[in-house]
Amino acid sequence: MRCKSLVLVWVAGALAWGAPSPLEGGWAAYRAGDLEGALAQAAPLLQGYDPSAEALLLAGFAHYRLGEMEEALFAFSRLVGTLQGGGEAVYGLGLVLRALGDLEGARTALDYAFRLGYAPAEEILRGLPPPPPPSPKRRLHPLGVPFRAERGRFWAEDRPLMVRGVNLGVALPGRFPAEFPEEETLYRAWLELLWAMGANAVRVYTLLPPAFYRALHGLNRTRPRPLYLFQGVWTELPEELGYPSYEGAFLEEFLLEGRDVLDALHGNLLRPKRPGHAGGAYTADVSPWTLGLLVGREFEPFSVARYNQAHPGRVYRGRFLEAMPEANPFEAWMAEVLDRLLTYEAEAYGTVRPMGFNNWPTLDPLHHPTESTAEEERALRRARGERVEGVPLRAYNEDEVSLDARNIRPLPGSPATVFANYHAYPYYPDFLNLDPGYGQAVGPFGRSNYFGYLLDLKRHHGEQPVLIGEYGVPSSRGLAHFQPQGFHHGGHSEEDQAEQNLRLWREIEAAGLAGGLLFSFLDEWFKRNWLFQEWEDRERDPLWHNLLDPEENYGLLAATAPRGPGWTEGGKSGKRFPSSSGGKGPSSRPGPTPSTYGSSTGAPCPSGSTWTPPRAGRRWRRASERSSSWRWGRKGGGSWWRRATTPSGRCAPGGRGRRPSPFSAPPGPAGAPSCPSSWSPTGGARGGTERTTPGRSTSWGP
Incomplete structure (x- = not known):
């Protein structure tokens, strides 16, 4: 038997x-x-x-x-x-x-x-027919106002719009943030994924290459609902650019960048590329879908305080906006920036749109008695017998100075509107966790300090719309800040990250805010966190993925480095599989063997390289420091994504790829391939016609 x-x-x-x-x-x-x-x-x-x-x-x-x-x-x-x-x-x-x-x-x-x-x-x-000739941009008469930010909401014409968006940083592994991808098709695929996710807005921090705006234009012309844009106008601090202050040459250079951004949004810019700045021919008019401008950066409190001390009594009243009498000097400076950009777009293109600037809890207009200053912190530590001289504090004075969008208002009869924007995370600064009032707030899921803070912002701004321009938690192994309800700065699995992000969104919605922009679309390898920055080489940081660093692991789309061929699973060493010549594993259809992505830049494998797919569940060594494995997924009934661990292939220098065999049938209608070729690699475990294990891709969950 x-x-x-x-x-x-x-x-x-x-x-x-x-x-x-x-x-x-x-x-x-x-x-x-x-x-x-x-x-x-x-x-x-x-x-x-x-x-x-x-x-x-x-x-x-x-x-x-x-x-x-x-x-x-x-x-x-x-x-x-x-x-x-x-x-x-x-x-x-x-x-x-x-x-x-x-x-x-x-x-x-x-x-x-x-x-x-x-x-x-x-x-x-x-x-394909030849492309149509460019058409001249027509100025609107009277002044066009496609969007407004008022009564606590954004408005597209007469329809209220709850912003559900994602921040799009485009620094691929191995790249710094200003090393932009140039392929329009890559941007289009990203935007299609965001659209399918259910997002109705995308935010970019600076002017991207023309390819991005062509991709957005193409998507919005062919989709039944638009994907709106929040466009950033970025700046560094004056001292980093060699300027003595925010006035004079720095202000005019900042406004010039803003005017370039507006020209680009209207498809009317030709500028050369230069280090740190995108350039090219901007011909795609995306202004009909640009919901608002977000100007500046998360300004450091010491910089704002220094400006206020240097320019006491500064005021501003322009064509569309004015600084209120109680505005501090930096708020008056910001009112001038916003007003002059509004004036330029109105005069050049006959339209205006909602305006905001980047802000964060460190500069919020609220008072936080639980937040100590650096001087108070040192005094407390001295009283405990600690040595504080020569030991730097890795924190700003988080309640020293304010930047209040409510102090910038439209003039009577002005079509311009201003919204408040905060990059508000649940674990930082400490006053979010220490304020006893925030701890008593009850949100959709029970007690929540974060919900209490959101309600505080809403109370302060009243009818002025409040956008949470950044929120989210990272899926790093390291943990940089604790939070009472578990919204920690790191230490989450990818499943927990998705659930926590969804909960944060529900709290933003329940607080009556104008919407939120999830941070972020991609894992960003160039980022650094205070836990590790002293031990990392800033110039080489983008070349490797620190799984412990919270700042590198916020993305909906994960980029992880594959393991080397010596990595073992269950006590067995990895085995090299036969090479194939397609970026997807073994088969290919009509035409020559397609090239494959050999690095994060989307470039094909270099000459003399082959694509070596891994066995399921294993990941092979990167061929270069810039190589990475991308993976994609969603979470929450079609509304949110999460990431899933996948193996990746690599470009292996040396060997020769296998040529596909002749096709057994002609192409299908309209260019679709009719069949895969057969595949006959050498050296397989069974010999003959064994098909290699396909290279693994990212995924979209159920």
Whole structure:
């Protein structure tokens, strides 16, 4: 009986060994024209947070050939937005954009696919009509006011708009924040993912390359609801730029940057690139979807206090705005900046829009008796017998000076509106956790210090809309600040991070604020936290991912470095798998072997390199310090994302990629591939026609 059992087990194993995988079965159905069957085979592979890029490609092309463009766009955006799938995924995205009527977006994507080595894109490109000539910008008469910020809300014409947005920093791994990606198709995929998430706004901190604005323009022209933009006008501190104060040359340089930003938003700017600044030809008019400007930075309290001391009695009254009599000098300076930008847009383009500036609890207009000054802190420590001389305090005076948007008001009859904006996190500064009144506040989920603080802001500003321009918690292993209700500055799993972010959003909504912008879209490797900054080389910090650092782990989209080939799992050392030449693993469809993303920049693998996919559950060593693995997911019924751990592939220097075999069927309608090629790598465990394990992609959760 035991022998018979062993024989049966052996026979069953042999049959299973030779049976096609669901992915192979799906491609076989696709090849036979059974697109519904192909999707049925792919469905189990798309569950959870880690579907393979090959399964997403199958689903994307099957949906495309069925005419299900929304589903196809989503599948290809997941691939392109996470730097997976190589030229083939970009090609698929281009086909879908063409079908949706966005010919310029399609042209850009297909050109990118061709540059990545995907030859079929060339034929489709040739069939596109030439781009239309640029049309001159017409000034509005009378003054156009597409958006307003009043009565506690943003308004699009006469409709109230609750802002549900995400902050988009674009520093890829290995890059500093001003080293911008230049590919329009990458921006388009990111924006499509944000749109599918349910976001209605995206915020950028500075002027990005023209590619971003073309991508936003293309999305909003083809989507049933818009993705609004909060555009930043960034500045450094005067002393960092070599200026003695905020006045004079610094002010005029800041306003010049603001005017460039406004010209770019109206598709009317040509400026050269220079270090730290984007440049190029800005021809996409995104002003119809620009909900507001956010000017400046989180100004340091010492800088504001120094300005107030140097300019006592400063006042301002302009064309649209004025500083109220109780405004401090820096608030009057900010009123001038906002008013002069409003005046420029009104005179140049016949429109105005809501204006705000970046602020944070450190400069809020509230009084916080539980917050000690640096001098008080040193006195307390001396009384405890501690040595304080020569020991720096790693904190500002968090309640020393204020910057109050309520002290900047429109003149009577002015169409301009001003909103308050705070980067408010639940764990910092300490007064959020120490104030006894905040601790008694009861929000949608029970007691919440954060909810108490939000209510305090709302009470102060009254009818002036309050936007929480940054909020969120990071999924780092390290923990930089504790918070009474568990909203810690780090120490969260990715699942907990998603739940906490959703809870923070519900509290913003329940407090009656105008909305919030979640921080952030990407993990940012260049960031530094006070726990580690003394031991990190600032110039090399972007080249590696510190999992302990909270500042590097806020993203909805995670970027993690794969492990090296010596990493073991269950006591067994990793095994190298055969090379393939596609960025998604083993198969490719019509045309030459597509190039793959060999680094975070989206560049193809260098000449003489191959893409080595990892075995499921394992991650291989990076080929360079800039290489990374992107992963994507969502959390909360289609409204929020979370991230999921995935393996990644790498560009391995040296070897030669395998050439795909001839295709067994011609391309499908409208350029969609009809079938995958067969794959015959050498050195497989079973030899012959073994298919390698596909490279793993990021995922979209159930």
